[in-house]
Amino acid sequence: MRSSQSKATLRPTVLVLLTLLTAALATAPGGFESSSRELVTAASANDRRARIGYVRSSLCDRFHYVTKGKRAKDFGRWVKTQGGEPRIFSMHGGDVNFDAGDLEKLELENDLVFVKRRKDDPFLSDRMNLNFHHDSGRSLSFYDGDTRPLIEKPATPFELYLRAVKLSLVFGPLMSTAFIATISKKFRNDIWYKWLARCLASSGAAFIKWGQWAATRSDMFSQELCDALSSLHSSAPSHSWNFTQTQVESSLDIPEGGLLEVFDTFDPEPIASGSIAQVHKARLHNGGLVAVKVRHPSVARLIDMDFRLMEMLGSVVESIPGLKWLNVKDSVSQFSHTMAAQAHLNVEAHHLEVLNHNFGSWKNVQFPKPFFASSAMIMETFETGRVCTDVLDEFDEEASSRGMPGKGHDLIPLNMAESLVTNGVSMYLKMLLVDNVMHADLHPGNIMIDVMQSKNQDIEDAKIRITLVDAGMVAQLTEEESSTFIGLLTTIGEGNGEAAAEFALQFSIDNDLSEEEKKLFKEDMRVLFDKCCKGYGTGVDVGEVLRGVLGLIRDHHVRIDSNYATLVVNVLCVESLAKRVCPTYNALDASKPLLQQYRKLCFDDDGYTPRKNGSYHKKIKKMMAFVLNRDKKSQDAAFFKNIAKQRRRDQLLGA
Template sequence: MCGCRATLESAGPAFIKWGQWAATRHDLFPPDFCTALEQLHTQAILFVQAPAHGLKFTRHAIQRAFDASVEDLFEEFDAVPVASGSIGQVYRAMLSDKGARNTGIDPGTVVAVKVRHPGVGEAIQRDFALMMRVARLTSMLPLLSHLRLEDTLSQFAAPLREQVDLALEARHLWQFNYNFRHVRHVRFPFPIYPLVAPEVLVETFEEGEGISRYVADPGRSTFKSRLAKLGSSSFLQMMLIDNLIHSDLHPGNILVALDSPPVPLLSKRVTGAGMATHLSPEDQGLMLELFQAFSRLDGREIGECTLKFSKDNQTCPDPTAFKEELQQYFTDIQAEQAWVETNGAEAMSAVLELVNMPGHICAVVVTTLVLEGWSSQLDPRHSVLEQVKYFPFHQYFLWLA
């Protein structure tokens, strides 16, 4: 399996992104396959010593995007990027007087400048066409036909193309900031208009430490519990109130800063918010029903919700037996009084492996799994699924009125 991951890493941006996406599709791929590919999530956002593209290209890209040079817009511009991924890389810079006049922001403000890699859009289209050809050949092999690679690639294509457009990422960031305007301890980078283009995005530079540090810290239990609850309530607001869900909430994308008094403040790392998901009102209601069923350990209702998500595309051969199997699974957990010790992500993942759901629904469920994973490491007594019971819906509805 390590060889499969290494092959994807060397094949191109679309292959890396597909590997990251495939790692989350426990409903489609074997557990060991998903586990091997999960490392692609962390490797894509590692801080780098050498850029994936050179400073010369970065300077040309900024000139083309804004009809102004790096020296015109920035008083300082770090030559080495602070982070790099398969789509682009991020630089730390400081606005010049001209840059400040153009944006209405104070001169000397530190910003993040994200620049798309050269030819990444064309490379993704080329890689995707090649992947589809391989998928068609694979579907003809009896031992591999069950993977349904053509279907998964079709689901994967749309969000991948969206990630390439940094102007769309800016719109997502603006909307996330508006949605969380009443939430003091959660923030996202602000896009700095008019320095926004499909290939270059300038945004506020977020300071903080990666949340992984706190996940690994054996102490500070009260502080870590507050972090876990803050992460969960933020996600529930995205999903159940705002209907704009950040679909890439792994620990490498989340920073922690200390506000005054010292309470946790979560912010989005500068690597972006290109992946976002909307749900139809019907799916939004079903998702709430699913989470509430999980909090009650109601296996039959969980099975009913997951089958409804798939509508006419469901391939479950015996829905009744499926629901009874889930009910028995959760009955056994209750009988053993093991729910507190059982990771909610593991339970949800077990359900996901048994049923085929549409890509956008799976994206939300997988985001839940990722969040449940790191929040339960912060506080083993905490569960996103359990927090649904206590989510203050009435407060948010008053704000939206």
């Protein structure tokens, strides 16, 4: 007891002595001030090391957690809390000031549900958030030092005005000749459309992307305009290494100059670059090879400004008599909904996780696996392989060098051809029939081929793995949208033009055609089908039929909503790839068992009205997945077995 009292008596005395000592040091020339600076510097250096160490170890832990499949299992548990179907979300109308990880600005279909985490789970409990931030916006192990934030603020009215002035100088001469383009078809087709493409190419990412997207919308624009815009390619310049370093450090919230301490290696030269972002190859300290996608400087801000201006321009153009044929306002509105998410890379990261979940049981089809994301950066697993278009171009070139122009498909290894064609069609059908989530950009440039060939193994025996990249644009389909589009595909399989017209008229709730106009549309569809669509087993060219359908939709002013346009464009992409790789493979005939089964089970007796029963549709989806894996696989296997026999026969005859 006495000892405790003595200690209590000494404490005030010690404090008084420390105070006097501090005062004495403070009066000594440079004594306390110098020591204080050293202590602050040491503390700052310790904080810096602690933050870099935390980020470095967290990224390694996340990479290991993802590659071991644990993250996928956790994501699957989270999906169950969302009703069993993972939802994507839209950034349409979202604020560009998004780098702080504020997910509340997103238009979520469901409230966020927090799930119980494993002890070793290095991710946040919010399954949609791949950042290091808490909901408060403050980082774990927060470093309060010399970071370089790169939050893009919304444009001011003055900046918007300056942007408008610049664009008016670019498009002014074009608009001044719009009247001539209206009255002269030759001037419009031969000169004006090409001029428009050049103006778009020089106006930034939003205009380039709009032009590329519009080139696929032959339901809205003339074929001549689509052809002119199809030559529109972004030069996709890469930004500087200094900006990449600054952006990565800002996104990871690490001190300036800390990037090369967090990564073992980081290639300063990008391996790919697009109009939104560029990709670098890097290696973590645990040896993990990763791809780091970094958004270009101010691209989100410019896209936000340009969308506002494009909407204003669309309103002006549509108010001018004679220029409504351009459909500018309507196309910009649809495109902005499709495009807006691409400038926010954490949205793409969530799309990748959803697609990985949906295709988790497919051994030879995959998507990159993200493990960190902010609005300006994604860090994901580095997927090996080559871009599909590059591989196919090489076979075409080899065929030409052998004196076999146009016969590149005959040189493609059969296992590669089978993998590309069957998986391409099956993936589309699964997204349409089962998932109601559609990758909105299925062109071959977004498909990578990886030949997993052992040292002494023949390429014909190697396993082929397909990886889909660039999930910035993903469409969430409603049951009605998927059922209506499946209805159109089944009528193509039946060769029934009038029935196809009935489904096409359901592609938008805004169609206000008169009964006479609808009758004329159905008659023209019947004529089109009589000419080029006899149904299953007749070698129907689906691409030709759909392009004809889109032309009639445009000519008869039948409006179709953006998701339907995405479905049509993807069908054209998949069918075009199949035709290039294996011309004798008919995607429509291959889809017959699934389309017929779905139409039979999911439509009322009239054959045109989808049944509206959520629980019923869930059961049907399970059945469709079973039919996809059993009936279509066996049908595809038999088809390519016959192709193999034919190749062996041709080789014997050639010998």
